[in-house]
Amino acid sequence: MGFLDATYAALRLLFSADPELWTIVGVSLSVTLRAMLIAMPVGVGCGYLLATLRFPGRRALIVVIQGLLASPTVVVGLMLYLLLSRQGVFGQLNLLFTQTAMVIGQVLIALPVLIAFSLAAIQGADPRARETAVALGASATRVGWTMLVEVRFALLAAVCNAFGRIVSEIGCSLMVGGNIAGVTRNIPTAIALETSKGDFAQGIALGIVLLVVALGVNSAFAFFQGESRR
Amino acid sequence: MKLLAVTALSKSFRERRLLAIDELSLSAGERYVLTGENGSGKSTLLRILAGIDAPDSGVGHFGKRRFDWSPYPDWLRQEVIYVHQQPYLFHTSVVENIAYGLRARGVEAGERERLVAAAIAWARLGHLLRTPPQKLSGGERQRVALARAWVLAPKVLLLDEPTANLDAESRQQTIDLVQAFCGPETTAVIACHDRDMIALANRRRLHLVDGLIQQNSTPTL
Numbered sequence: 382m383g384f385l386d387a388t389y390a391a392l393r394l395l396f397s398a399d400p401e402l403w404t405i406v407g408v409s410l411s412v413t414l415r416a417m418l419i420a421m422p423v424g425v426g427c428g429y430l431l432a433t434l435r436f437p438g439r440r441a442l443i444v445v446i447q448g449l450l451a452s453p454t455v456v457v458g459l460m461l462y463l464l465l466s467r468q469g470v471f472g473q474l475n476l477l478f479t480q481t482a483m484v485i486g487q488v489l490i491a492l493p494v495l496i497a498f499s500l501a502a503i504q505g506a507d508p509r510a511r512e513t514a515v516a517l518g519a520s521a522t523r524v525g526w527t528m529l530v531e532v533r534f535a536l537l538a539a540v541c542n543a544f545g546r547i548v549s550e551i552g553c554s555l556m557v558g559g560n561i562a563g564v565t566r567n568i569p570t571a572i573a574l575e576t577s578k579g580d581f582a583q584g585i586a587l588g589i590v591l592l593v594v595a596l597g598v599n600s601a602f603a604f605f606q607g608e609s610r611r
Numbered sequence: 612m613k614l615l616a617v618t619a620l621s622k623s624f625r626e627r628r629l630l631a632i633d634e635l636s637l638s639a640g641e642r643y644v645l646t647g648e649n650g651s652g653k654s655t656l657l658r659i660l661a662g663i664d665a666p667d668s669g670v671g672h673f674g675k676r677r678f679d680w681s682p683y684p685d686w687l688r689q690e691v692i693y694v695h696q697q698p699y700l701f702h703t704s705v706v707e708n709i710a711y712g713l714r715a716r717g718v719e720a721g722e723r724e725r726l727v728a729a730a731i732a733w734a735r736l737g738h739l740l741r742t743p744p745q746k747l748s749g750g751e752r753q754r755v756a757l758a759r760a761w762v763l764a765p766k767v768l769l770l771d772e773p774t775a776n777l778d779a780e781s782r783q784q785t786i787d788l789v790q791a792f793c794g795p796e797t798t799a800v801i802a803c804h805d806r807d808m809i810a811l812a813n814r815r816r817l818h819l820v821d822g823l824i825q826q827n828s829t830p831t832l
């Protein structure tokens with residue numbers, strides 16, 4: 382089958398409400414959205430605390446987190462696999478090859494991105510914002526909330542960046558998810574499988590969906606970054 | 612009547628001693644104009660009085676209550692308001708900016724709206740309510756910041772060069788607002804270089820030289 386035929390077949394698949402294809406898309410979105418729901422408050426919260434509190438080891442911690450930004454997702458997958466496998470510390474939980482394992486993996490991948498970006502966002506905020514909130518009598522919690530609202534566009538950019546990273550990540554999902562059809566098969570793992578089987582149509586169709594999602598998220602990222610600089 | 616007083620206040624940056632004030636006392640019903648050369652420490656002094664920065668040492672009294680900066684007490688924050696030379700407006704709306712301190716004090720919604728409306732009328736901001744705060748001119752921002760402070764009815768108002776970079780008209784408006792702000796129970800310290808504040812009634816001069824305050828006892832004309 383040539384590339385053109387495959388692309389034609391892919392478009393047919395996309396518009397034919399093919400249940401298998403949309404199940405895969407559903408797994409991807411559901412896993413990534415759940416991971417984001419968990420990672421967002423934790424990541425932004427840690428970023429805020431790192432920007433605000435002074436404690437011994439803070440600089441070292443920031444360096445480590447920035448290093449983790451570049452951690453290969455297969456390595457995260459490997460570590461998680463070792464922890465979740467039968468012999469692992471969390472072996473009894475029977476989480477290996479479940480969506481929960483994928484969610485955990487994606488949370489771990491998203492966290493450094495969210496922490497590092499929200500740290501930078503809050504450090505980049507105008508110091509007068511905090512001073513003004515304090516001078517107007519706000520409590521520590523209110524000051525924190527005000528700061529997050531003031532840098533909201535930079536935070537949204539962080540969220541888009543993290544989302545884009547985990548929705549397209551394959552290494553960790555493959556290792557701890559196991560690419561089980563209808564359960565843990567998401568867009569990236571399905572593309573890899575279909576392509577290796579020679580079924581390019583399915584792969585291209587899923588690739589288009591992923592591209593649209595990634596493009597949408599990246600445009601949002603660029604937009605929010607622009608807004609946050611104004 | 613003495614409202615706010617500080618004694619033995621000192622502040623250094625690295626080797627350089629910026630402030631060394633034995634005694635500074637501010638009386639209710641007076642306005643003080645704080646002058647001094649660039650870098651003499653006017654902003655630093657106001658920020659310390661407002662609890663935004665801490666001095667190296669010093670003790671304060673508010674009325675009869677003693678306080679220091681470790682940490683600056685919350686009850687005093689309710690009484691003292693500092694306004695930056697270029698005020699920062701939150702990226703929300705003019706109304707939300709003015710309501711900010713009221714929300715922080717837990718004023719309930721009905722009362723809050725009433726007070727915000729009064730502040731808007733006081734600073735004549737009615738026509739600017741739909742403008743995003745970042746789009747306001749310098750003079751307009753200054754008026755929003757003053758309204759945001761006024762609505763809290765602070766006992767001590769600390770203004771950092773409120774008329775710098777303003778044209779004659781905005782300047783006059785700001786001076787009028789500052790004048791209208793102050794009552795017999797309150798005091799204000801206004802840092803400035805020039806003679807902008809000459810029109811202010813009951814004005815006393817505080818002059819900062821080499822970290823020392825020269826406080827003259829009689830109102831200047």
Ligand SMILES: Nc1ncnc2c1ncn2[C@@H]1O[C@H](COP(=O)(O)OP(=O)(O)OP(=O)(O)O)[C@@H](O)[C@H]1O
Nearest residue numbers: 624625629647648649650651652653654655656804
């Ligand atoms: N955080 C800081 N670290 C080091 N030096 C500082 C710091 N803050 C202020 N200074 C120095 O303290 C001095 C006084 O600053 P300050 O802003 O109080 O002066 P000012 O009287 O308000 O001047 P201006 O009229 O220009 O506003 C300046 O020389 C400034 O460089």
Ligand SMILES: [Mg+2]
Nearest residue numbers: 653654655771
């Ligand atoms: Mg200054």
